[in-house]
Amino acid sequence: MNVPFGFDASLAVLTLAVAGYAIAVRESFAAVIAFISYGLLLALVWVRLSAVDVALTEGAIGGGVTGALLISAAAKVGNGVADVSRPLGRVGKFFIAFLCAVITIGIAVAFLSLPESAPTLAPLAAEHLPSTGLGNPVTAVLLSYRAIDTLLESVVLVFAVVGVWTFASDHHWGGAPESPGRDRPEEPLVFLGQILPPLGILIGVHLVWTGATEPGGAFQGGTILAAAWILTMVAGLTKPPSIGGRWLRFALVGGPALFLGIGVAGFVIAKAFLAYPEGYAKAFILVIEAGVTVSIAVALGLLALGPPGRRLP
Amino acid sequence: MADFFFIAGALIVAITAVGLFRVLRGPDDADRVMAAQLLGTGGVAALLLAEVRGTRGAVDVALVLAFLAAFSGVAFVNASLGEGSGDNTSEHTEDDALN
Amino acid sequence: MTLLTDAFTIVCVSGGLFFFLAGAVGLVRFPDTLARLHALTKADNLGLGLIVLGLLPQSDGVLSATKLLLVWAVAQLGGATLSQMVARVAKDKTSKS
C-alpha cells in the first residue's frame, strides 16, 4: 500500500464519516454544516479522480451555494419538536437500515462486476475535438456533442425559478423576494460586500473564458456570479429585484433563447439542429456560453432568494 | 519535490480534518462553522500544492472554494445574527416591492 | 539557484504546515469559542499565507503567481471579516445566556 492510496482511503473514510454525521446528528444546523464539509471533501475527491471540471462544480454548487441556502433555511426552521404520530420503532429503523445495506451491496456488486474493458467515448471525443476549436473535452461535450442536454438544462433552471415563485402567497405575486440581508448590515459585512463581488466577477468571467481550453465553464462561472450578486444584497448594497421586472425576465430567458435560436439557425447554416458551421464552432460556442452564463447566474441567484415577499412568523 | 508537495498536502488535509472534531462536539454553531472554515482553508492549501505538482486547474478549484467559503460564512453570520433581533427588513422590502 | 528556491519552498511550506497544526490543535483543545477562534485565525492567515509564499517561486509565469496571490487575498478577506463576525455571534450568544 503506497502513500497516495493511503491518502485516498483516508479521504474516502472521512467523507463517509462526515456524511454519516450529517444524517445522524440531532440538530439540523449541525447537519447542514457537516453537509458543507461533505461537499468540500467531495470536491477534493473529484480532483483526485482528475475530474477538475466536476470538482469546480461540486465546490461551487454542492458545498457553497447549496450550503448557504440550507444554512439560512435551517436558521428559519430550527429543530422543531417532532410530533409524528407513527414514529419508527427500533425494529422499523433496523429493517430500513437492512434494506439500504442491501441496496448498497447491490450497487457495489454491480460496480465491481463491470466488464474489464470499460466502454468509453473518450477516443470519439478526442477525435472530433479539433473540429470544435476547443481544448477542454468536457466543454466540447456540454456545448457541442451533447448540446441538446445543456440547452434543456438551461431551460430546467428557468422552470425551477418559476416553480419557486409559485410558492409565493397570492398577494405577494409580482413583488420582490425578501432581502437576504438585515436592515442595517454590520460594517464588516458591508465591507465584504464591496470587496468580494468585484473579485467574484473576475473569477466568474475567468472560469467561463478558460472553460474553452482548461477546466471551467458556464455553470461554474455562473454560480460564482450568482454568489457575488447575493453578497451585494446581504450587504444591503442592492435590493432583490421585482420578479415582474422586464430586464430580469429577459436576462433569465435570454441565454436559453439565444441557445435555441442558434440551434434552430443550425438547420440553415449547418444542415442540422444545434450544428455549428465548419470553422466557426468555437465562436458560436463562446457566444452561447456568454449568454447562458448570464442566465445561469440570474436563475441561481433567484433560486437562492426564494419566492417573492416571503415572510416568516 | 513532487513527493514533498503531495505529503504536505495530505498532511494539511489530515490535520484540518482533526478540527472536524468540533463539528461533532460543538458546543456552539460558531464552533462548528469554524471547523468547516479550517477544513476549507486546508483544502485550498492542498489544492495549491496539487497545482504545483501538475494538476491543471486545481488552483481554480482553490479560488472557487476560497470564494464560496466566504459566501457560506456570510450566510451563517447573517442567519445567526438575524435570529432573535426584531429589526428585520421584511416589512418595508415588501411594501417597496409591491409598488 | 533551484536548490536555493527549493529550500525556501520547503521551509515556507513546512512553516505553513506548522501553523495549520497549531490551528487545528487549538480548535480542538482550547476551552471556549473565542479562544478557539483565535487559534483558527492563525491557521487561516499564516498557514495559507506561508504556503502561498513558499509556492510563489515554484509557479511558472506571472499569471499563475498572480492567481496564487488572488487565492490568498480572497481567503484573507473572507477569513478576517468572518472571524470578526463569528466573534460577534459568539459574544451575542454568551451575553444572552
Next chain:
Amino acid sequence: MNALTLAGLSGAALIGMGLYGFITNAHLLRKIVAFNVIGGGVFLLFGAVAHRGAASGMSADPVPQALVITGIVVAFSATALAVALLLRYFKETGTPFLSDNCETSGSRSDVERS
C-alpha cells in the same frame, strides 16, 4: 483495490447512507440534506465509471463528467425548489415535520399534501 474501486464503493455506501437518512429522518430539512448526500454518492459512482473510460490521452471519459456537471446543477435546482416548499410549509403549519392529523384548515391542505 485501487483508488477507482474505492471511489465506486464509497459512492455505493453514500447512496445507502443517504437513503437511510432520507427515509428515517422526519425533519424535512434533514430529508433534503440526505437527498443531497444520495446525490453526491450517485455522482461519485458516475465519476468512478467515467475514470474507468480513460483513453486517448484523456484521464477520464468526458461524457459522464459532463453528465455529472449537469446533474449537480439540476440537483441544486431541485434543492432550491424543495427548500422553498419547506419554508412555505413551515409558514403555514409552524412545524418542519409532516403530520398525519390534518388539523389545518382547508385552504392550507393543498400546501401540506404536496
